[in-house]
Amino acid sequence: IHIHTYLTLYITFGLSRRKKYKLINIIVQCSDFRKTSECINLFIKQASTIKVHKMSIQLPADISSYDRTTFKAWINSFDVVLCDCDGVLWLHNDIYEGASDVVNKLTDLGKKVYLITNNNMASRQEMREKCQANNFKLEIENMISSAFAMGQYMKHIKFNKKVYVIGSNVLANELESVGLTVIGRGPDVAIDSLPDQVKNDLGQMDDEVGAVVVGFDHHYSFPKLFKAVNYLRNENVKFLATNTDESIDFPFFTFPDAGAIVAGIKNITKIDPIVIGKPSKILSDVTLKDEAHREPKRFLVVGDRLNTDIMYGNNNNYQTILVGTGVHNMTDVQQIIDKINNGKDSTEDTKKLIPDFYISSMKELKIKLESI
Amino acid sequence: IHIHTYLTLYITFGLSRRKKYKLINIIVQCSDFRKTSECINLFIKQASTIKVHKMSIQLPADISSYDRTTFKAWINSFDVVLCDCDGVLWLHNDIYEGASDVVNKLTDLGKKVYLITNNNMASRQEMREKCQANNFKLEIENMISSAFAMGQYMKHIKFNKKVYVIGSNVLANELESVGLTVIGRGPDVAIDSLPDQVKNDLGQMDDEVGAVVVGFDHHYSFPKLFKAVNYLRNENVKFLATNTDESIDFPFFTFPDAGAIVAGIKNITKIDPIVIGKPSKILSDVTLKDEAHREPKRFLVVGDRLNTDIMYGNNNNYQTILVGTGVHNMTDVQQIIDKINNGKDSTEDTKKLIPDFYISSMKELKIKLESI
Known part of the structure; x- marks a missing residue:
């Protein structure tokens, strides 16, 4: 239903010797870029004369560009939200505009929201107090720190x-x-x-x-x-x-x-x-036992760091969204994609740095949520 | 004159098709293994039908196995001794047997001995005091620390x-x-x-x-x-x-x-x-100006660490000797040589970890020096 990864396939046709290559640009749309090799194989099977010449991964889709129907379908695609704190909801004591509204709205929509932070300076009790003082309707069981x-x-x-x-x-x-x-x-x-x-x-x-x-x-x-x-x-x-x-x-x-x-x-x-903290899978194994019955695809990680938050999501096969108010932004994602597409670094760990989705800020996400 | 690097060359002869390869093991003896490619080229030029099949670097020569003439020739091959401290002459306050005798004997033989240490806890004055208290006849101008x-x-x-x-x-x-x-x-x-x-x-x-x-x-x-x-x-x-x-x-x-x-x-x-300290070339550039007129081959680095002392020597094209009383030993050298010979790591920096010579301890070196 929702489209967030575009793949450009350059196809080589077996033509005459002089016109050896004819490149055709085809965009494959699928909901999970990790399934693209499956798509490509299917495609190749059905057209046995063509050979894949080059595969390129493009940027994650900015969900602020989704129309109402696509956005709603996306919201319905997950049940549990695993939200990072610093760089996403706040920076130390500076609470970002729209952050509490997003968390509360997602809760109202029936999502289970956990704040998951590698920050181990504040206790869960202090995290809860900070949340309540800033109108985030969350309880202590919603608080997970690496400590x-x-x-x-x-x-x-x-x-x-x-x-x-x-x-x-x-x-x-x-x-x-x-x-x-x-x-x-x-x-x-x-x-x-x-x-x-x-x-x-x-x-x-x-x-x-x-x-x-x-x-x-x-x-x-x-x-x-x-x-x-x-x-x-x-x-x-x-x-x-x-x-x-x-x-x-x-x-x-x-x-x-x-x-x-x-x-x-x-x-x-x-x-x-x-x-133990993000990006380690151990975090989920030991703190999210109550949610263990759910499909990984029903979880959404919200984060600002590619090598912790986004990799953590991908290590667990969760959905992932990058928020542009913290450490990493779309330029970082582009650089990693370029490296992969140029064949300079295509290790599994590098691919895990790429988020499925992008939103510039909690404020933007709030606006989208108000539209449904 | 002195032999310290053995190269095993496996030579491929252009024989009949069925007996394509005949391997001959030839040991090339030369005084500087970094000159081996020159030797090999000369060898190949003179026997144009043969091709080098594989080159292997063997362990540095243990100078305790040298006969009197070879050892004397080696002693005459350098003028300046750049000697590490911890792991070579002492370990903190535990002075190694023979260490002061070696330093004093080399000085008596007309060598300029510098103690060169990355340790930056003791001042040059304190280094000198420690030396004098332990019968090393060295002055403050012989003391060089990374500080x-x-x-x-x-x-x-x-x-x-x-x-x-x-x-x-x-x-x-x-x-x-x-x-x-x-x-x-x-x-x-x-x-x-x-x-x-x-x-x-x-x-x-x-x-x-x-x-x-x-x-x-x-x-x-x-x-x-x-x-x-x-x-x-x-x-x-x-x-x-x-x-x-x-x-x-x-x-x-x-x-x-x-x-x-x-x-x-x-x-x-x-x-x-x-x-600034070892293995950096900067150390020599800024502290050994008085010796700058000498050929690099007239310097000998004495050390116990491959990635500091030995690499420092090789960065400057000095002669190098590993002493087996500190951090690294011949097993470490063997592992690096194996990596190079197996083609797993043949970067210039890795080759620079290999010393020219080896001696198990200052005590052993003292015994050799007493024999001449």
């Missing part, structure tokens, strides 16, 4: 050793709430004498630690890096990360996120952490 | 803006000693309120900063990461690093080095720093 997901994951794998955490109090609380003993909370400040520092750090190491869990931590320091790296010398100690977002970009400054902390530890240990 | 090199580089490029430094007092002192104004020295500890922290950090930013200089810093903290990243939003601000060593590995613990700090900043900014 919450980390706790759920530890419970899921029945982890029962101590945890060394580099992260906020919120992350430590989530781990404690599933019965774990957490060490590493709060400041860990270096002293001036480096030999004493090393002696202190080594003296504080706890043999019962079975995991290093890394999230965002504004108390991150050299002693924390030292301890994390030394715990990970033991190959039985797990390395887990809430998320690997590089930063949150504000108009006038860049705010480092957990990615830089993870990168530092990985630089030394050469170990890839198990990431 | 000293950073100062010399800044002088060399006539840098005259302020510098934001993440590094030891030693690094800050080196920068001040060439007339620069340094900010960022010492602890920069986060306060508990994150919004206040961000406000404070942004308030402390200095518009006159023209470079972020990163070295090892045990006071490294989130506020320092925050400031570095935000200075680097301005594309006119340079990003410089003393070194990118991941860690110093002790038997019972891992000590993080500057690499982890650089990796965190790079994760966010996506900017590659200009690295």
